[in-house]
Every structure is written in C-alpha cells, then in structure tokens.
Amino acid sequence: MAQARPYYGDKGFSTAFYDRVTGLDARLAGDVEIYADLAPAGGAVLELGAGTGRVTFALAALGHRVTGIDLAPAMLAQAQAKRIGLAADVAARIELRLGDMTSVDLKRTFALVVCPYFTLAHVPAGAAWRNTFATAARHLDTGGLAAFHLPRMEIMRAPGPADPSQPVMAEPLPEGGKLLLFVRSRTFREAIGRLDQVIEYAVADATGTIRDRSAERLTYYMADPEPAAATAGLTLDRPPIDLGGVGDVWVFRKG
Numbered sequence: 001m002a003q004a005r006p007y008y009g010d011k012g013f014s015t016a017f018y019d020r021v022t023g024l025d026a027r028l029a030g031d032v033e034i035y036a037d038l039a040p041a042g043g044a045v046l047e048l049g050a051g052t053g054r055v056t057f058a059l060a061a062l063g064h065r066v067t068g069i070d071l072a073p074a075m076l077a078q079a080q081a082k083r084i085g086l087a088a089d090v091a092a093r094i095e096l097r098l099g100d101m102t103s104v105d106l107k108r109t110f111a112l113v114v115c116p117y118f119t120l121a122h123v124p125a126g127a128a129w130r131n132t133f134a135t136a137a138r139h140l141d142t143g144g145l146a147a148f149h150l151p152r153m154e155i156m157r158a159p160g161p162a163d164p165s166q167p168v169m170a171e172p173l174p175e176g177g178k179l180l181l182f183v184r185s186r187t188f189r190e191a192i193g194r195l196d197q198v199i200e201y202a203v204a205d206a207t208g209t210i211r212d213r214s215a216e217r218l219t220y221y222m223a224d225p226e227p228a229a230a231t232a233g234l235t236l237d238r239p240p241i242d243l244g245g246v247g248d249v250w251v252f253r254k255g
C-alpha cells in the first residue's frame with residue numbers, strides 16, 4: 001500500500017467524499033438538533049472545524065448567524081461551493097473562514113460555540129485541547145455555551161475489522177461503480193488515549209475493478225475534557241448527551 005496521506009488534504013478522498021460518507025453515518029443522527037436546542041433564538045454561533053458546512057448551513061437555515069472556521073482549505077472550498085446554491089437569506093447569515101481552532105481570535109463573541117463530529121479529538125489532548133477550550137471561552141458571551149462532540153473511550157478501544165481486506169462500506173456511486181472503505185490498520189494506545197487508523201478509500205468500476213484509491217491517516221485523541229475546559233473557565237453544564245451510542249456532546253458554560 002502506498003504511503004498514507006493526511007485526512008482532509010487537498011487531493012484526499014476523505015475530502016472529496018466527505019459529504020457522501022458522513023451522510024451515511026447514522027451515529028450522527030440528531031446532532032444538529034442538539035446544537036440547535038442549545039442556541040438561543042437568532043443567537044450567533046461559532047463552529048470550530050466547520051468542514052464542508054454540514055452543521056453551519058443547517059443552523060443558518062434555522063435562522064442563526066453562523067461563523068464556521070476550518071483548518072483545511074479543501075474542506076472550506078467545498079463549503080463555499082455549496083453556499084452558492086443556498087437561499088440568499090440563509091447564505092447571508094453564513095461566514096466561512098480559514099483558521100485553526102487552537103489559536104484563532106475573531107475579536108467577537110457568540111452565544112454558542114459548537115465543535116461537532118469528533119473535531120476536538122483530531123488534536124492532541126494536552127495543550128491543543130486547552131488552547132481550543134481557550135478559543136471557545138474567548139469567543140463566548142458570559143453565560144454562553146460550548147458544545148464538544150467527543151468519541152467514547154470504549155469505541156476508541158474497539159478492535160478493527162478482523163479482515164482488513166474486506167470493505168467496511170461499499171456504496172454505489174451515482175456515476176456508476178462503487179465507493180469502498182477499508183480500515184487497513186487501527187491501533188489504540190491506552191496510556192495516551194490515542195487511536196491511529198489508516199482508512200483506504202477506493203473507487204471501483206461496474207466490474208468491481210478498483211480504478212483509484214487513497215489511503216489516509218486519521219488520528220483521534222480522547223481524555224476527560226473537564227480539566228482542560230476548566231483551565232479556560234468553562235464548567236460542565238449538564239451530563240454529556242449521548243449521540244448514537246458512540247460519542248457524547250459535552251456542554252460547557254462560561255461563568
């Protein structure tokens with residue numbers, strides 16, 4: 001197998017097929033509703049790691065002004081392209097910016113900060129988590145909420161597929177053929193709460209012959225988020241909200 005590339009890269013298949021694969025992930029069902037329930041009517045929302053705009057656009061459609069920041073230009077480019085097709089009033093409520101959630105400073109505050117779909121888990125659970133919570137706190141109104149969706153530790157520990165040569169997903173493509181997903185390797189290091197995976201995306205033609213493939217590295221970090229949040233002055237507001245049995249939305253309040 002060729003050397004694995006980083007996730008969300010410019011030419012990566014994780015980027016190109018993000019919406020298709022994420023749209024099939026039933027474990028995310030209901031996440032937008034959780035974030036919408038946390039947002040005061042018409043309140044401004046900041047999304048950390050907005051990606052292709054899945055959550056940003058949905059919250060804007062519900063009437064919120066939403067700023068989405070993301071580190072990956074290729075993910076944001078997809079969001080910008082989709083924004084053109086939105087109703088003018090919805091598009092007008094959306095701002096998309098390139099930025100790193102561990103350091104960005106927009107010099108304004110929001111009623112709600114959201115960090116969906118394991119985005120915090122993409123950065124190491126030490127200084128990078130503390131800095132991301134500091135970003136959330138810096139951008140929150142007093143009394144505002146910050147919601148972080150994190151994976152459960154037992155899901156991180158779960159073994160990979162018994163046979164890595166068998167796809168974990170085989171999805172017909174509208175243009176013909178199939179998109180296949182393989183988990184080529186999966187290693188969890190308990191002591192540092194780090195999961196390293198190589199996910200291979202493959203495009204097969206109608207005969208099943210693989211025509212294109214891209215192996216990409218996806219690393220998740222998990223730890224108790226409460227101590228890192230506390231360093232930024234954020235306190236847990238309620239018990240974590242179960243999402244799909246594999247993760248929880250942790251809601252913190254700025255005092």
Ligand SMILES: C[S@@+](CC[C@H](N)C(=O)[O-])C[C@H]1O[C@@H](n2cnc3c(N)ncnc32)[C@H](O)[C@@H]1O
Binds near residue numbers: 050054055070099
């Ligand atoms: C799983 S996707 C989530 C996208 C979107 N929030 C959603 O729920 O569909 C994770 C996103 O986080 C972004 N990301 C990872 N590290 C980041 C960082 N340090 N700052 C900003 N974005 C980051 C990635 O580029 C990617 O677009």
